[in-house]
Amino acid sequence: MNAILVKGGLLIDGTGRAPLQGGAVLVENGRIAAVGRREEIAAPPGATVIDRGEETLLPGLVDAHTHLSIVPGLGNQGGQLKSRAAQAMLRAIPNMRKDLLSGVTTMRVVGEEHFLDIDIRDAVAAGRIPGPRLRVATRPIAARHGHGTALTASDGPEEIRRHIRENLAAGADLIKFFATGGTSSARAAADTCFYSPEEIRLIVEEAHRDGRPAAVHAHGGPAIRWCVEAGVDTIEHCKLATPEDFEMMRRAGTWMVANHAISFHPEGIEGGDGGNPRIMEKLAISRRRAPVTFGHALQSRVKWALGTDSMHGLLWFEAQKAVEFGATPEQALAAVTCNAADAIGMLADIGTLEPGKCADIVSVRGNPLRDIAALREVGVVMKDGRRFDQLSAE
Ligand SMILES: [Zn+2]
Known part of the structure; x- marks a missing residue:
């Protein structure tokens, strides 16, 4: 099994629920397995850990x-x-x-x-x-x-x-x-x-x-x-x-x-x-x-x-x-x-950070709920549990 634990600061899951402070998302085989506070979610043995510090975690x-x-x-x-x-x-x-x-x-x-x-x-x-x-x-x-x-x-x-x-x-x-x-x-x-x-x-x-x-x-x-x-x-x-x-x-x-x-x-x-x-x-x-x-x-x-x-x-x-x-x-x-x-008819698979959905996760510097322009400062870009942010833009 391919497991990845993404840790961040604020976590906005996109469901409209209040943001979590110190959030984490566990990804297994390209899907979201768990979403919660850092201390609530343990990395399974052999999991890759991506710690983004204070960055805000969002759905892709x-x-x-x-x-x-x-x-x-x-x-x-x-x-x-x-x-x-x-x-x-x-x-x-x-x-x-x-x-x-x-x-x-x-x-x-x-x-x-x-x-x-x-x-x-x-x-x-x-x-x-x-x-x-x-x-x-x-x-x-x-x-x-x-x-x-x-x-x-x-x-x-x-x-x-x-x-x-x-x-x-x-x-x-x-x-x-x-x-x-x-x-x-x-x-x-x-x-x-x-x-x-x-x-x-x-x-x-x-x-x-x-x-x-x-x-x-x-x-x-x-x-x-x-x-x-x-x-x-x-x-x-x-x-x-x-x-x-x-x-x-x-x-x-x-x-x-x-x-x-x-x-x-x-x-x-x-x-x-x-x-x-x-x-x-x-x-x-x-x-x-x-x-x-x-x-x-x-x-x-x-x-x-x-x-x-x-x-x-x-x-x-x-x-x-x-x-x-x-x-x-x-x-x-x-x-x-x-x-x-x-x-676009895809809410069952994407659009929020919830267990079972595609592991599409983005991290941004800053809090977009305070300043929406924070969406410009993208860190991690993950789609289906695969990271793409190291791609060059050229
Ligand atoms: Zn058009």
Whole structure:
């Protein structure tokens, strides 16, 4: 048996229980065997002991929305998705390494061409390349005249069905579709919906019939209501959503997956598309609206999680922005651990430090409940009981 005892200062297990002072986690064969105070947990004979002193122990972080092959700072994100498979792969591998080294042990990938994310997911799971555990949507379902359309466009029942079933046959874990416009493309308005309510219902039905969740890119306008009514599981972005939209989502139990880094971090859209006046105009609107909209979401008590939307290694920045816009550090931490795991349907295996779950453990210097920026100061990164923090970032 392979046993590891990880000792730290504060231990925040992610369940919402009060933090433990002087915590420890016992790992056996890649799973968590016990969680408690240092003095309560004895290392079995032959166990490896990792003593992190005063560092805070946390569950491995979960990024609920990203893309492996996109680097927003390079600009033209749509063009990046459309690039040749080898080029996309060459961006994906270092991106994933950055994510892992930042303490992210699981990510949900919501749009890649070439079925790239499926092969990467399987290679990571087999231990052939380092990276966070992946849940993947593979090719996005998007309308020809809309946003998010890369190499594959899907219009009308026949084409939508075929592309969804091809995704499922290839091994997609979820179905992702683009309902509204977005910030990073010049033409489509962020509150215009490019799919009809019938098409939206069809997409969700096709996903659910195969037991897969449906995630939708939607900022605002009628799309939010149509998607909630169709039974969508997660709504990504919601940057122009109204208090009524959030109330409807809360009642239906629909998750919001929010993100701010790509709009606010200098290496985000501004870094990549700063020369495109139409995109910068949309970005200015998005920046103005973000704190207000996020405040409405918090007031509504809608369930929410965070994702970086390709801002690799910056999940800590997402959490910091959420706090800046009114969330408590407890809420922000939950949004990148247990709630993110719940939003992506993986809470049974990850998201908290509890016996039986995957041994995904991160240590950080400082107390994130006092200063959420402590999430940036990552020490140990363990996934499935294996340490990755000694990997080089290059
Ligand atoms: Zn995205």
